[in-house]
Amino acid sequence: MILNIYQKLVGIPLKLLVNSKLLPEDPIKDLEIDLEQPIYYVLQRNSTSSFLMLREKARALGLPEPKIIPKKSNKIENGSVFFLQSKMILGLGGSPIQRYQKSLFQLLEQQRSDIETKHQLLPLSIYWGRNPGKENSFFRVIFTDTESASFIRKFFLFIFQGRNTFIRLTKPVDLRRVALSETKHEVQVRKLTRTLRVHFHRLRQVAMGPLVSNRGQMVTNLIVSDTVREAINREMKKKKLTKSKATKLAKKYALEISSAYSYKAVRFMESMLTHLWNKIYNGVVVQNAELVREISSTHQVVYVPSHRSHIDYLLLSYTLYHEGLVPPHIAAGINLNFWPAGPLLRRGGAFFLRRSFGGNKLYTAVFNEYIYQLMNRGTPLEFFPEGGRSRTGRLLQPKTGLLAMTVQALLRGTRKPVAIIPVYIGYERMFEGNSYLKELRGGEKKKESFGQLLGIRKTLKQNFGKVYLNFSPPIDLNKYLDQHEPDWKDYRGQVGAKPSWLTPRVSSLSELIMQRINGTSRVNSISLVALVLLSSERTAVGKKELAIQLDILLSLMKSVPYSNCTMVPTESGQALIEQAKDLGTIFEVKNPMGDIITTTEETAVLMTYYRNNIIHIFIAFSLVASCFVNHKRVALSTLVKRCLQFYPFLKRELFIHWSSEDFEIQIEKTVESFIELKLLSKSDTHIIRPNELCDELDQLLLMAEIIKPILLRYGILLTLLSSQAGKSISRRELEQHSQEVAQRLAALYSINAPESFDKDLFKTTTSVLRKTGLIKIADDNSFEVSDELIKLNAQVLGNVSVNSKRIMQKTADWAKQHWNKE
Structure with missing residues (x-):
């Protein structure tokens, strides 16, 4: 009775002030939760507000109704909630709750007695805000865990963080695996409880990140480190400086480089960017975020996204924040350190680097030490392997400097294994389209400035379509080195180690990263229409013929996929044409003999950018088609051999992930699909192109133009x-x-x-x-x-x-x- 009254009282401010976000958005599908089998919930701490929020989400998802376990119960019912620890108040408490451990023991007994039933233990975490707290903070010592705050403090959390709360579900534990173990039952319960506590701690680190260091303290830590002190001594001898001047110079570099991460700034930018995205984009489509959430709990994460726009800096951090992950510290070019963008970006986690270190060993030492200290603290990092924005739409040849520093930091020794996560970022329309258009025509790149910021107001009135952000499968750097350089652990603990294999291995790793980025490309209406339109003689194609050609390309992408991670449109060719028209990149010319799709000369130049985003996906199709430009029939063996001659150049230039053997298979599958689509036919050992007057020949030759x-x-x-x-x-x-x-x-x-x-x-x-x-x-x-x-x-x-x-x-x-x- 008293409990029900208390729950109703707590529920009033919850309903009025709290609006929580669920991660993942579709947990039943993403986490493979079996609704036909019993489900039990696990919360880290005993909290009424957490229980009520769980109940609300369970009802919305169609999960079993959460129930408080009675002190005396003969059976643990479906939907029962386990609390691992009691509340912590003023830093006290937080001990395991014995009766819930006994209930967990009882649940394991139920599982053993009915081994056919899959009892699922579903961990659930609730976070009020995303502030990790600062080091050496008196309030952090008193209020160590906001979930365990007093009633009054919880009320203020409802007010100030209620709209910034999220609930994270993770994969359920199948208790059959635990029950079948031969370990003693009491030991199993203690082990399971300990595992869950570690699990909750790691999830909190993933969501909040490490404690934020005071920037002044970070700079001091850099200056007093052994590597920077040695660099200061070298600078003194080389330039005949006093220790004071050399130290002052190192401090200047440290201040120039280091971020000034602020949770308040992140909240401000999140609010501002939400308004901006809603104004200029039709949505941000995210793929494979769960991969990142899983590996972030056990690894030091380094994001390496493609770089096509200044929006990239903001978009990835914004997306990660909304996916329940810590926004990374971002390596940004010093050219962006202008007022007011520079100070705001720095507070959002940006740290700045010069385009060239120019042999400045003191600057290099400070920067290297900064990277190492961030990684050793478990701070997520982000840098762009291309170095700068691509002006052609293709991935640029990677710059390996920061990647080499990442490998060297691992050799020196980090607390966690390192995971590199390539990220594809694609746009239906580019925010910087007009400036890129001038550069594509030979104009010089304009320097970033406050004036440019003022000039974007007109741009904000345009429609830029959708943005796509796809996470590639992570590269476990430790395992990668185990596979390719087994002796890498011999260099553990060495500062600035440069083994003979470092440069070639980093170069190979950088190519793998670029291949992974291309492997998760997203094909959209603009890029696909551009691919066909620019292959025509005068950037004009009949509307009917364009729709047919688009349908052919869509069919090929599905029958001969570039990779399992490539995102392909589900719409028809006709629907894609309408989407491209709505975005203003093409227009329709009415004609009694059939409408024509074309574009302006100016837009045609810009469309090359969008075409180049996806050209690698279609290069095998086009290469096969090109073999029939001057030949009516080609032996299959000759065709494969001819394509393989070009492959080393295409692979390196377009960062294609296939081996030569895989490429040969891809060519053979392409020929089979062409035959099914009647673009080619087969006679014994020869492949034959269509007759001169056939539409299929026009379609084949148009594909060859790519x-x-x-x-x-x-x-x-x-x-x-x-x-x-x-x-x-x-x-x-x-x-x-x-x-x-x-x-x-x-x-x-x-x-x-x-x-x-x-x-x-x-x-x-x-x-x-x-x-x-x-x-x-x-x-x-x-x-x-x-x-x-x-x-x-x-x-x-x-x-x-x-x-x-x-x-x-x-x-x-x-x-x-x-x-x-x-």
Whole structure:
């Protein structure tokens, strides 16, 4: 009676002031909860408000009604609630509740007597706010756990944190596994209780993060560390500085680098960003967040997202916060440290680094130590492996500096194993679209400033569609090194260790990260329509023909998936066209013979960006199709061999995850799917393209156009290499000449592929040519070209149209004449 009255009193402010969020949003599906079997709940502490909130969520989800276990009970009923510990008040209490341990023993006895029934023990955590508290705080000592606060303090929590409360459910414990153990029953109960307590503690760390250090204390810790003190001594000797000046310089670097994380700032930014996202986006679609929640409880997490927009910084932190995870400390370029963005980002967890350390060993030592201390404390980190934002829509070649520091921190010794989580971030429309458009046309990048912030007001009135954030399967760095570098533990405890395998292994790891990001790409209406539209001759396609081509691509993605994590639209081609029209990237021209879908010249340039987000998914389809541009029939073995010749270049450039063997299987599956779609047919050992007047031939040739800009770039480089064989030319000159040719080619023939004259792509291709032995560079910088390279060049020319071949050869002839004059 008294308990019911008390619950009703507590329930009044709960209903008025508290609005909790449930994680995951669909726990029955995500956690595989079996509603046909008994379910029992476990809460960490005995709390009436927690019990009432559990009851509300259980009713909403259709779970068994939560029940308080009577002191004397012959049977533990379905829906019973276990409290592991009593409340803590003024730092006292929190001991295990004996009667619930006895009840747990009784429940195990019930499980043993009915082993066919799966008794499920469902742990549930409730968090009031997300403030981890500060170190050396008097109030933290008194109020160690807000769940155990006094009635008065709980009332204030209802007022100030009621709208910032979330409830986290985790996978239920199958008590059959516990009951079948041969361990003594009393030991089993103690072990299960201890395991659950550790589980709750880890979940709290995942949600709240470590205690926040005072920034001044963090700077002091950096300066007094052994590594920084040694660097200070070296600086004194090298530059003849006094100890005071050298220490002051190190402190200056520490203040320049370190974040000033503030829970109040995070709450402010969360509120501001909620308003912003609702204004400019139609929703943020998140995939695989549960993977991150699971591994965060046992590992030090490092997020490595793709980088396409300044929104990326904010979006990932915002998403993690709403998924019940700690926002990470983010490595941001020093160019963003301007007022007012810099101070706000710093309070949100950003720490700043220079674009180049420039051989500054003291700065390097301070930065390395900062990274290590964050990781050793268990603070989640985030950095962008590409270094800067991609202006072409493709993933950039990764910068390995921060990744190497992460590996070195693990070698030095961190409290937890390290998990690297690649993250794909994609947009239906880019916030920085207009500035990217200018840069894609050759304009210079504008420096970030307060003026740019003021200029975004007009942009906020536009519709930018949806944002997609997909978490890739985590890379357990400890296990990765166990597999590839078994001796890595020999370097444990060494500061700044640089084993001989470090650089090549970090390089391989960075490629794996980029492959994982591409593997979780999201295909959307804009990117898919752009892929087809830009493959047409004049960026215009009949509406009916466009819908059919989109349906073909959708069918191929499902029958021959790029990866299990790639997200494919469920809508039809026609529906995708309407979505793209609503977002203003294409428009429809009415015509009595059939409506036409097209876009403006300006938008067509920007659409190359969206196409490049997903081009890797379709590269195998397009490569197969390109083999039939100049050939009506090709033997299957020849087709596979020809595709495999190109694969090392495509794999490195587009960060494709297949091995050569897997790629061969992918090609064979692609041919089978093409045959099912009537894009190809088979006669004995040969594959045959459709007849000239068939629509299927047009569809096949349109698909072949996807890879055309890449093949043209390969053709340029290979033709130039062939012409310069035996001559003295540096790699830099070769790449510069290739870029000049590509720029001329794009300007004269309106090729919509700004990445085609990206110097870094020519570097990548040259690197693969050297690695595969197709070219060798002598001591005098002269090139030696193998016969295989000549054959490869012929293959490239064989996969493009006669007109494209003529354009390429004509441009190469012009280039030779021009350089001979030089």
